[in-house]
Amino acid sequence: MTTEYIRYRIADPERRAAFEKAYAAAAEQLDAAPECLGYDLAQGVEEPERYILRIEWTSVEDHLKGFRGGPLFGDFLDRVRPYIDDIEEMKHYARTAVASAPRAATLYEAVGGIGALRRLSDTFYAAVLADPVLAPVFAHFTPEHREHVAVWLAEVFGGPADFTATAGGHQGLLRAHLGLAVTDEQRLRWLELMSGAVDRELPPDPALRRRVMEYFDWGTRIAQDVSRQPDGADLGEPGATPRWGWEKDGGNETA
Ligand code: HEM
Numbered sequence: 001m002t003t004e005y006i007r008y009r010i011a012d013p014e015r016r017a018a019f020e021k022a023y024a025a026a027a028e029q030l031d032a033a034p035e036c037l038g039y040d041l042a043q044g045v046e047e048p049e050r051y052i053l054r055i056e057w058t059s060v061e062d063h064l065k066g067f068r069g070g071p072l073f074g075d076f077l078d079r080v081r082p083y084i085d086d087i088e089e090m091k092h093y094a095r096t097a098v099a100s101a102p103r104a105a106t107l108y109e110a111v112g113g114i115g116a117l118r119r120l121s122d123t124f125y126a127a128v129l130a131d132p133v134l135a136p137v138f139a140h141f142t143p144e145h146r147e148h149v150a151v152w153l154a155e156v157f158g159g160p161a162d163f164t165a166t167a168g169g170h171q172g173l174l175r176a177h178l179g180l181a182v183t184d185e186q187r188l189r190w191l192e193l194m195s196g197a198v199d200r201e202l203p204p205d206p207a208l209r210r211r212v213m214e215y216f217d218w219g220t221r222i223a224q225d226v227s228r229q230p231d232g233a234d235l236g237e238p239g240a241t242p243r244w245g246w247e248k249d250g251g252n253e254t255a
Pocket residue numbers: 137138140141144145146148149152173176177180182186187190215216217218219220223224
């Protein structure tokens with residue numbers, strides 16, 4: 001595999017719009033070409049006149065002989081020809097050994113699915129029930145609780161929406177905390193024990209662990225807020241179960 005980078009510089013904003021349209025049309029030929037494994041066109045943020053087109057080819061030869069010598073190239077070139085003079089660089093690059101591991105699309109996949117979340121929940125509640133600060137809070141703990149928490153986390157982290165389907169959804173989760181009057185000390189201990197469980201049970205990926213702990217920090221504040229209201233209080237309609245992903249602003253963090 002080889003990556004071709006084509007750097008364009010297009011000063012006129014009107015020509016930029018036409019350029020993007022032209023590539024949207026030319027993408028049809030790239031999509032149809034067996035030699036092309038993928039592509040994207042990126043625009044400069046600080047300098048919007050700059051564009052980089054990245055195309056993954058099966059090989060340099062497949063690109064130069066296969067695609068350029070094949071039936072799709074004529075139409076492709078017709079569409080992008082007006083921008084040939086705007087090209088600053090057009091070269092193939094080979095990968096070096098320096099590259100990130102591919103990242104799973106959701107935190108659910110990244111942690112290792114429901115199996116990993118069950119192990120996390122088991123380890124966490126074993127610590128909770130042995131903890132002098134938290135054990136009294138969980139006086140009515142049942143084995144189903146462990147499973148419900150794993151299923152809730154699966155949904156929040158982008159897995160199947162089973163908590164919504166079978167366990168009362170967002171409303172049910174919030175109601176479970178009514179009347180508990182969680183103190184700051186209890187919330188912090190909850191987080192401390194969860195952090196220990198995350199270290200033991202989740203993959204050793206620092207970005208993953210940080211993002212998961214950011215969820216717990218956020219979620220425990222909501223649980224504590226709700227816990228100040230009396231048992232049976234009317235919570236209204238809290239909306240759908242929040243989703244939590246890699247992107248800080250991409251999730252439903254204000255839900
Ligand atoms: C992100 C944070 C949290 C999540 C995801 C979470 C999740 C859950 C879930 C799914 C349930 C329902 C279990 C069931 O239906 O069996 C539940 C209940 C409960 N949670 Fe949390 N929780 C969080 C924070 C907290 C905190 C900070 C505390 C206290 C320090 C707490 C104490 C409890 C208790 C005592 C129950 C059981 C209430 C009962 O007896 O019915 N939770 N939690």
